[in-house]
Amino acid sequence: MNVTLGVGMLGYAFMGKAHSRAFHDVLLLSPPLVPELVSISGRNRERVEEARARYGWAEAVLDWREQVVDPRVALFDNGGPNNLHAEPTIEAARNGKHVFCEKPLGLDAAEAHGMWRAAEDAGVVHMCGFNYRFVPAIRRARELVDSGALGEIVHFRARYLQSWGWEAPTDIWRFDRAQAGTGALVDLARYLCGEVAAVSATVRTYVEGHEVDDAFVATVEFENGAIGTLESSRLALGRVNQNTFELNGSQGSIAFDLERFDELRVSDGGAYRSERVTGDWWPPGHGLGWGDTFTLEVQLLLEAIAREGSVAPHGATFEDGYRVAEVCDAVLRSAESQKKEMIEYR
């Protein structure tokens, strides 16, 4: 338990906060490696120094290039803006650092593919931050699928609805977040239902001046024969952050709504029952919060590094990040072509 792992992090905003907290809290879960917070980097000297002090990092640096060659750093954690995901992460991997990168992995499938190949070639452990997989109810959903209790899967439908699109000025942070949200939806579909084979999609920008699409709707076909719908919008008044899915199989069904974080609805063919799924940190029924998903994610990452293995299947690898990007690209292609697009992996 006293073996430490040096961590260097890029990004001090939202994800900087979330990841820093996870590296602290994971200690309560008895991880095989103890994170040592070596350095945090960012371009704004004042803000990165403030983050360093508040979040407990030893050093603040202005250039990630220092981190990726720092011998004290064994794990490079990239929580920076989307357009800074690829280069620093690839450099870190090439320098033999394990890599942990926030979603979306790259700006498109090509970039994500490059990141995946770089990490594989370097032989390092890689993880893409699809933290929703660590919501206890979603993990339980996957276990039910894997157990065969639901039988053959026939339908999957999911939507991610928010309402900030009406009010917000366009800024980088929201732009990033919108892209991450779409990928998260696709990753959930893959995590629970397997690979996507084809999509037909329509995307729309309703609010003038928006540079990222406000909404998309899509039908999907999975390799296993299931069909479904995916939908994402930032214009759904009444919804702050609703992320809901339902999966139907030949033996049973499951349904989840992020607004009821601790609850998985399960049908074994008859009426849905509402199971409380709260993990085992606290006594039964005392739920976790959204921030705790990062702690569980980091715990799995530390375990994978300790045994020099993969974070799969419950953690998302860079391969998962790449495959999600292919589906996201196909959504845009279909919206353009007005026909069904097949997903093809390079």
Added chain:
Amino acid sequence: MNVTLGVGMLGYAFMGKAHSRAFHDVLLLSPPLVPELVSISGRNRERVEEARARYGWAEAVLDWREQVVDPRVALFDNGGPNNLHAEPTIEAARNGKHVFCEKPLGLDAAEAHGMWRAAEDAGVVHMCGFNYRFVPAIRRARELVDSGALGEIVHFRARYLQSWGWEAPTDIWRFDRAQAGTGALVDLARYLCGEVAAVSATVRTYVEGHEVDDAFVATVEFENGAIGTLESSRLALGRVNQNTFELNGSQGSIAFDLERFDELRVSDGGAYRSERVTGDWWPPGHGLGWGDTFTLEVQLLLEAIAREGSVAPHGATFEDGYRVAEVCDAVLRSAESQKKEMIEYR
């Protein structure tokens, strides 16, 4: 109040029961015309006689051709199987009878178009039985849309989920019901969000021996610029008869779930509130049932006949029945062509 209206009905099964009850119960709503139940028809002598006695019809006849020329009959109500919707209804209209036909109007758009034109040419009142429009919460939803309270509509999503597909042998009744369900979903979309401009759809038959599709998923684009998803399945375990929709506008949103018949969720931009919408038959909060939607439907029909007008906009005319059929046809075309299909009206 003592002016009567002679009614002849085709069909003695499920819809025979529902419509017969409505013709009785409507009396409590003080209709302008009092229905006189002249005759009920069907091919099985024993069953039609039993229905006659139980449901209070004066005569049982074996051939609808008698009814459509019977001078005592002013309204012909067609609740028979889908393949008997067109011919008897058209004959009745040509003989000057007002016509009330269950959904779907015809077996396809061409047939439905013929029915509509026949009724229009005959100058009779016509109504297609999209009784969901008479759920008080759905009527209230439409009123909110019409009032402008929701602003510009951007999204509509609806699904109709049942589970009997896994267990049932294929029979005519279920075949009919499946078709009616899909049309009902489309009619709701049109009733609340306006005409459908385009669809991209996938349909699937999972259970061997099924002659009608088990499920479809579709993205839709509306003439007003809104986008959305429609989905219907008979294979969704855990759902007995869920019919749910959500509509988002620039000023507010509404959401409904048939399993909560008396409730409309309404957002005026902030959090959803759960309004009880129970009509005004009983004291506030004492809800109606599904069967009562037929009574409200019949009341509107009697009012239209009394003033020689149309059942629009809250009742569905044969034009509505036809337009729904065009969308349903486009769903099938798109599933075949694997591309987006535009809706064109003849």
Added chain:
Amino acid sequence: MNVTLGVGMLGYAFMGKAHSRAFHDVLLLSPPLVPELVSISGRNRERVEEARARYGWAEAVLDWREQVVDPRVALFDNGGPNNLHAEPTIEAARNGKHVFCEKPLGLDAAEAHGMWRAAEDAGVVHMCGFNYRFVPAIRRARELVDSGALGEIVHFRARYLQSWGWEAPTDIWRFDRAQAGTGALVDLARYLCGEVAAVSATVRTYVEGHEVDDAFVATVEFENGAIGTLESSRLALGRVNQNTFELNGSQGSIAFDLERFDELRVSDGGAYRSERVTGDWWPPGHGLGWGDTFTLEVQLLLEAIAREGSVAPHGATFEDGYRVAEVCDAVLRSAESQKKEMIEYR
């Protein structure tokens, strides 16, 4: 099926409408006796005549004394104001009429006891209108209790919350309704959990000028050892007509909310599942409404009359009406004495 039963009814307001509709609609359920609507009575000539015409009664009469001796009347249905429940009902029974009386049976336990004894002495069938017993989900709840599936019952909690108390002027109708509501809550407790042994209660009138208590809270002990709470208020803003209960046993639990009329939540020890309970009038999942409970109630009454038996256990007899009144009286005694009051039956 052609044997008729002459009915005379007192009352043309809310309950006149509800009962009249039930006597019509019951025909669709193939009752053993066909109700013949002989006469409806009330003191306001114009309104009773209007009710007669609208609800399909043969005659309107101004004095119930005519009805209780009318040889054509075999069933006397008392849906009049509470202070007219006892005398007409007793007179009808003494004249050999079967009697059906709305809740509360009498104005207090003494009066209710007299009505019960009179009906018993006359040997007629008697029913008190606790129609909530005929909500399909509540009937199912009782069946689960009877089956032993829930084990030994340990807790019962129920509340009846409305909000009209803040806004309403005090009138007879609401006064009646408030009293009926409290009794209905008590009857549900008895129907599901058995006889009440003791109560401790507090009652309050908050709104000036109110002659009936606005709210009460009580703890109850049942003869079977269970404990629980009962609560009723007309001052609960946000609630239109919420009637909710939960019952816990050693093997399982059930929960119900009238605002989700078609749903019974059932735990067999684990998580609650939401069962759709919609009766069998319509296809699965198509629910009944509040008005339909009266139809089911009348059907059971007609069956009891046809076989010269009792409406128990699913219908409420006058004995039930009396026992409820004893509990209601004990609630008031306890509020006065500020101590626990035992229920004693005379």
Added chain:
Amino acid sequence: MNVTLGVGMLGYAFMGKAHSRAFHDVLLLSPPLVPELVSISGRNRERVEEARARYGWAEAVLDWREQVVDPRVALFDNGGPNNLHAEPTIEAARNGKHVFCEKPLGLDAAEAHGMWRAAEDAGVVHMCGFNYRFVPAIRRARELVDSGALGEIVHFRARYLQSWGWEAPTDIWRFDRAQAGTGALVDLARYLCGEVAAVSATVRTYVEGHEVDDAFVATVEFENGAIGTLESSRLALGRVNQNTFELNGSQGSIAFDLERFDELRVSDGGAYRSERVTGDWWPPGHGLGWGDTFTLEVQLLLEAIAREGSVAPHGATFEDGYRVAEVCDAVLRSAESQKKEMIEYR
């Protein structure tokens, strides 16, 4: 921000874990004092050492008497078993340590009173661990009450339902937890509705061998004139950890269910709306978990210590702990006397 505050903690079990995590996580909230984890104490040498290592405390000690005189310790945090709440806490206060004690404050009102007086006499900051006050939705509820938006409060009803009572062997931990749960319910009532004036209660032990009551039901009267019900049970199958309340005022109502941690239902007189209340740690709609309530609690405590003030009104002081104990004692007295008991403070 660099001023530290030495902390000594008693207890290494459930509360040891929860509090330790809070002292770490609070750093992300920029507290005015930085907790320095001086020592953790407990009687089991092996377990306290393991807790020390895992939770990041500098020293493990076997006797709390060392901690209460340790000059490095400025705050004594008592998360030990209930029967060890009074003596160590009083000793710490007498030695000038600020004191933080888990609920229930003492084993009865007399003991709790002594603790309160000791802390007051010593002039130290004192806090009783009613952490539910730090659920964001409950804090928001209190703010709505304080704002006057709900008008005059007329009703409060709350229940705390769990199901482990059927299965569990009687052990100290569960005994402690049961007592803490009842007090938490009473504290919530006081926090939202003001002081309790009187209670009528029934308590029951159903399961043989249980030394603590399995369940209680009570009616309560508040000093402000409101009435209500309180109920707690460990025998409610289907409920893992349900803590729910509803408060009705003359202008509006609020309702909460711990199983929907992030949601406060609010009525301003009309239909309830479901507000997402997720605090401001993360982006809107990303909720906190139960463990995070401790972090918010510790943050408030550190602020109070920094300004040498009280944790009131949002934190619970020892006076709150004492007043809760008086109500809990009255519940037991009433169950014995079978009459209403008034609360009198010494």
